[in-house]
Amino acid sequence: MTTNKLFNLEGKTALVTGAGSGIGQEISKTLYNAGANLALAARRKEKLEETKSMLNNKSQNVEIFSLDVTEENSISDCLVEINKTFASVDILVNNAGMTIVGTLDKNEEDDWNNVINTNLRGPWALSKFWLKSRLEKDQKDGVILNVSSITGEAAQKGNGIYAISKAALTHMTRQMALEWAKYNVRVNAIAPGYFRTDLNSEFLDSEMSDPMIKRVPLRRPGNITELEGPILLLASDAGSYMTGSILVVDGGHLVRDL
């Protein structure tokens, strides 16, 4: 197979959550440029419109859908709407995420519920509904790509609930890969290090950023376009024998010198 064919997503449709900003916007561009139709989903439709307006050089179908991953009704309504527009949603990207900083002794119950419901329960519930709707249509294959984090592999002071949610998302990736292989559904995750987005720009602009960047072997945060290759590998047939894999994209941050 030629390289182009290996990564080609023509004829596929991808649902990307949190597609209106940051990494979700980059994932949307990457999948679109590889030929996929897109269902862009999040709470702020105006941000999704911005992403959609960037994707105008090809002929695929790009539609936006309102979605709050913390609300089960919103998830099922969203999938009903998407299924009216697209015959098949072949690739599900669980990218939506958030953090509430603070040490675990100071975090409130609401912090815990908000972060866990968005970063962990949301991907579980959406994946479950997505699988159900595929099986109802007798579509026995598919790809799930979760956006985890290197904080799922190592602890991070002051960002505990987030790190715990990502550790669990990483393990849920393996668990789903194991259980859903029988449906020919591949489930993988990327675990990015630091990439400048709305989620962390305050931190990257603060004085705490410098010592952190010095611990990254490549000595810089990632450029968001450096996620393209890993995303395409896991979303396309190039990764057809990969499931349960966690692809770390962090400039070597996790293997820093001890």
Ligand code: NDP
């Ligand atoms: P952003 O804040 O730019 O993006 C987060 C997106 O998630 C927003 O577009 C937001 O859209 C969406 N979102 C949040 N809550 C919900 C919800 N309840 N329902 C639906 N959508 C929601 O940050 P990033 O792009 O950085 O984050 C994207 C993913 O990447 C997250 O999972 C994050 O943990 C992960 N990540 C980021 C890293 C980085 O360095 N930036 C490193 C490692 C992982 P809206 O508000 O419109 O709903």
